[in-house]
Amino acid sequence: MSPYQFRPFALLFLVTLPALAADTPVGTPGFANVVSFAYHSDGESHKVIVTSSPTRVRIDEPDDRWSFLYDPATQIFTGLEHGNYTWWTFSWPEVRTSVESSKRGEKRLQDMSLNGLSGLNSDNPAPETNAPANATPDANALATGDDSGYVWKQAGDKKRIAGLECEHWTGTSLSSGDCDVWCYNGPLPKVTEALARLRETDEPITIVPIRTLVPDFIFPVYDTLTKSGLTPVLITWGSDTTACSFRLIEQKTQPYDARLFSVPRLYAKTTLITLDGMILEQPMPNSRSQPAPRLNHLTPDSKQATPVGQPLP
Numbered sequence: 001m002s003p004y005q006f007r008p009f010a011l012l013f014l015v016t017l018p019a020l021a022a023d024t025p026v027g028t029p030g031f032a033n034v035v036s037f038a039y040h041s042d043g044e045s046h047k048v049i050v051t052s053s054p055t056r057v058r059i060d061e062p063d064d065r066w067s068f069l070y071d072p073a074t075q076i077f078t079g080l081e082h083g084n085y086t087w088w089t090f091s092w093p094e095v096r097t098s099v100e101s102s103k104r105g106e107k108r109l110q111d112m113s114l115n116g117l118s119g120l121n122s123d124n125p126a127p128e129t130n131a132p133a134n135a136t137p138d139a140n141a142l143a144t145g146d147d148s149g150y151v152w153k154q155a156g157d158k159k160r161i162a163g164l165e166c167e168h169w170t171g172t173s174l175s176s177g178d179c180d181v182w183c184y185n186g187p188l189p190k191v192t193e194a195l196a197r198l199r200e201t202d203e204p205i206t207i208v209p210i211r212t213l214v215p216d217f218i219f220p221v222y223d224t225l226t227k228s229g230l231t232p233v234l235i236t237w238g239s240d241t242t243a244c245s246f247r248l249i250e251q252k253t254q255p256y257d258a259r260l261f262s263v264p265r266l267y268a269k270t271t272l273i274t275l276d277g278m279i280l281e282q283p284m285p286n287s288r289s290q291p292a293p294r295l296n297h298l299t300p301d302s303k304q305a306t307p308v309g310q311p312l313p
Contacts, residue, residue, distance in 0.1 A: 186231065
C-alpha cells in the first residue's frame with residue numbers, strides 16, 4: 001500500500017501538555033524542557049524549538065518542516081522530513097572520522113572555512129554558568145573585551161521580553177559592527193542548556209544535511225555574558241539593510257512524551273545524498289540488498305521529494 005494513503009495518520013502530532021512550575025530542575029526524570037527561539041538572518045525568519053529530556057534531545061525547525069532527534073551518549077542523529085514523511089540517520093563520530101581523513105572531507109572543511117564556520121569542535125558545548133540568581137555582572141571585565149571581540153557596556157534601558165525583566169547591553173567592536181543584547185540579570189538554566197544543545201548539534205547538521213541551524217554569531221556572545229552572570233534574551237546585530245536577531249520566545253517544562261523522541265511509524269527511511277562516500281550505506285529495513293534511496297538537500301526541489309522505501313514495521 002502506498003505511503004500516500006497514510007498521510008493523514010503519518011503526521012507527527014505534538015500533544016500540548018500542561019506546563020509545570022518554572023523552577024522544575026533541568027534534567028528531571030519524567031519531564032522534558034521545551035525552549036523556543038526565533039531568529040532573523042540572511043533575509044529569512046525561522047523558529048527553533050529545543051526539547052530536552054534527561055537522555056534525548058529533539059530540535060524542530062517548523063518553518064522548514066523538519067526535525068532531528070539526538071542521543072548525546074552515542075552522538076547519533078535521526079532526521080525527520082515532515083514534508084515527505086521520510087527519515088534518515090547518521091553517526092556523528094563515524095562521519096567526523098571520515099571527514100577528517102578523506103580528501104572529500106578536506107574540501108568540505110575548506111568550504112566551511114570560507115563560509116566562516118568553525119571546524120570540528122562539536123564535542124565542546126557551551127559551558128553552563130554557576131552564577132547565583134540576580135548576580136551583579138562584572139562590568140569591568142566586560143568593558144575590557146572578550147573572546148567575542150566586543151567591549152560591553154550597560155546602556156541603562158530596561159524592558160520585558162518573553163516574560164522576563166531585561167537590561168540593555170551594547171557591544172562595541174573595531175573589526176565588526178556593534179551588537180545590542182537584552183539580558184536577564186541572572187542564570188536561566190533551561191535556556192543555557194538549550195543553547196548548549198544547539199551548539200553541540202550545529203556543526204554536524206551543517207556538515208551533513210547542509211543546513212543552517214542557528215547563526216554561529218550567537219555562541220561567543222552567550223559565552224561571554226553568561227560567564228558574567230547574565231543570560232541573553234534578545235541579540236541584534238548587523239546594519240539596517242542586513243539586520244539580524246536571535247531571541248528567546250518561551251521556556252517551559254512538560255511531562256515526558258516518548259513519541260517526541262521516536263520516528264513516526266509510517267515514515268519511510270531514506271539516505272542523505274551528502275553521505276555518499278563518507279560512510280557505509282545502510283540497507284533498508286527488511287531488505288538484504290537494496291540500499292535506502294537518497295534524499296538530496298542540495299537542490300531547490302529537495303523539499304518536494306516523493307516518499308520512498310517501505311513503511312517501518
